[in-house]
Amino acid sequence: MSRTDGRTNGGSPAGPTIGELMAVELARRLRDDDVAVMGTASALPQIACRLAKETHAPDLWFVAGGTCGVNPHLAPAVPSCCDEDLLRADTAVPLSDVVLLEGRGDVFTVFFSGGLQIDAHGNCNLVSVGDRTRPSLRGPGTVGLPFLARVGRVLIYTMAHNPRTFVERVDFLGGPGFLDGPASWAAAGLTGGGPAAVVTPLCTLGFDPQTLRMRLETVHPGVTVQQVVEATGFELALPEVVPATTPPTDEQIAILRSIDSGGLLRGR
Amino acid sequence: MNKVLSLHDAVERHVPDGVGLLAVGGMHLHNNPMALVREIVRQRRRIRRLLTSPCGAFNADLLIAGGLVEEIATSYVGFEHLGLAPAFRRSVEDGSLRVLECDEAYITHGLNAGAGGLPFAPLPAGLEVSDVWKANPESFRLVEDPFTGAQVLAGAPLRPDVALVHASEADIAGNAVLGGAHFVDRVMAMAARTVVLQVERVVPTEAISRHPVGTTIPGFLVHAVVEVPGGCHPTASHGHYRVDEDHLRRYLALAGGAEGPRAYVDQYVRGSSEADYLEAQHATAAGEALQ
Numbered sequence: 001m002s003r004t005d006g007r008t009n010g011g012s013p014a015g016p017t018i019g020e021l022m023a024v025e026l027a028r029r030l031r032d033d034d035v036a037v038m039g040t041a042s043a044l045p046q047i048a049c050r051l052a053k054e055t056h057a058p059d060l061w062f063v064a065g066g067t068c069g070v071n072p073h074l075a076p077a078v079p080s081c082c083d084e085d086l087l088r089a090d091t092a093v094p095l096s097d098v099v100l101l102e103g104r105g106d107v108f109t110v111f112f113s114g115g116l117q118i119d120a121h122g123n124c125n126l127v128s129v130g131d132r133t134r135p136s137l138r139g140p141g142t143v144g145l146p147f148l149a150r151v152g153r154v155l156i157y158t159m160a161h162n163p164r165t166f167v168e169r170v171d172f173l174g175g176p177g178f179l180d181g182p183a184s185w186a187a188a189g190l191t192g193g194g195p196a197a198v199v200t201p202l203c204t205l206g207f208d209p210q211t212l213r214m215r216l217e218t219v220h221p222g223v224t225v226q227q228v229v230e231a232t233g234f235e236l237a238l239p240e241v242v243p244a245t246t247p248p249t250d251e252q253i254a255i256l257r258s259i260d261s262g263g264l265l266r267g268r
Numbered sequence: 269m270n271k272v273l274s275l276h277d278a279v280e281r282h283v284p285d286g287v288g289l290l291a292v293g294g295m296h297l298h299n300n301p302m303a304l305v306r307e308i309v310r311q312r313r314r315i316r317r318l319l320t321s322p323c324g325a326f327n328a329d330l331l332i333a334g335g336l337v338e339e340i341a342t343s344y345v346g347f348e349h350l351g352l353a354p355a356f357r358r359s360v361e362d363g364s365l366r367v368l369e370c371d372e373a374y375i376t377h378g379l380n381a382g383a384g385g386l387p388f389a390p391l392p393a394g395l396e397v398s399d400v401w402k403a404n405p406e407s408f409r410l411v412e413d414p415f416t417g418a419q420v421l422a423g424a425p426l427r428p429d430v431a432l433v434h435a436s437e438a439d440i441a442g443n444a445v446l447g448g449a450h451f452v453d454r455v456m457a458m459a460a461r462t463v464v465l466q467v468e469r470v471v472p473t474e475a476i477s478r479h480p481v482g483t484t485i486p487g488f489l490v491h492a493v494v495e496v497p498g499g500c501h502p503t504a505s506h507g508h509y510r511v512d513e514d515h516l517r518r519y520l521a522l523a524g525g526a527e528g529p530r531a532y533v534d535q536y537v538r539g540s541s542e543a544d545y546l547e548a549q550h551a552t553a554a555g556e557a558l559q
Contacts, residue, residue, distance in 0.1 A: 082297070
């Protein structure tokens, strides 16, 4: 998930790649008072957090789960969340302590998530497609995604926007989103705020506050609403007007490329 | 007491055939005690149940590829950005490997419960909305919180019979320094009945005792120390060497072929002593550096 295809927007070789645009989209959703945590294959959100710190959110904290480097310096960003380069950081915490604090519920305000399947209510599945005991596809496993139920805001990202990934209902509920919608969400009485956004190579999505179903927010430059609809395996809520995603500024691109000096988001 | 053993003797003495619960340390493709794993495959020690850290990787996949694992308790087996774990995936899909579905919270807190003699690990509210515990009734129960009366999720304690853990260095008594990230390796060592340490180097006790606070695994928990420089290959050893992605891609390519992961096991593990394996990998790396 950390490497992208190097496709650029608008054809200019110096323009942002899809991966870079996605990093900017995630960064825009981070706040100065956030403490964010992320896990497996999380180069993209790590870069987004570092970008946010170096622009609008200098007091943001982020923990690269695995090594649990706190505010890792990156430059270069690395594809594995367990790489010792992530210990070039402000500090580091043992993973068992981060797991403990994830349970506290009031420490981490943002959790990044993804999945083999992501459904209309933002539930995520990394375990299996089909029957779990004889799956048609066995995924790696759910890692820390059940903690999504306790976190302030969940930011979902994926490099795969297609009908196999975006399904009406996950086959295995590992990372809770808005469950089966408003009634089940209210009944569960969770402390977390649920999924806040979904960033894909085609678009950025939010959630309809009434139905708690995924709703298209913006399409990335060069992508049509019809393309997004066809790539999504469930009925997507569509506002009357769907603006284009705001492209990164030259400053954002320059900072991104200094953080990601190895070019993970440029397909290198 | 000198706990240093050869790789062969450490596995022969401390990893019985049919071991009940074997825990293997390291996380993703980092600090996997691969020399111990390969030796288990060579000695064909069958494993009734394998436990990984929150993210198992080549450590688990190679034991599965060797045809040794009956059940696995895990929250993840994969090759992170390199792809899915071929032996794990194939064995679960064809029904030959049973998975006890876990999550990161249960593996961590369950090991802590094992380490502390706690009867079970109560888990934070909200985790019960996931399907994980429903898929694994053996490890999880809903119980009444005796203080509030609320229904809370509880996990059975995890007490590995044997844990295989990598450390950067240790003295002959087993006092060990983890080279980089701790992952859950310390907790795993505290929970296990028997701990076999794989280290890059054995150092004098004087060198260890200059940094007692940084020596995070005390020797009284450790039963054997095996010195294998380079022994985490092809995974990384923090402080020593990085992941050999080229080698892992060869494994993934071989495992994806008609013969499956067994082709790799026959060629690189059962067909080779550890010394020959490491020498060949060193020669390959040197050759690539010259190109």
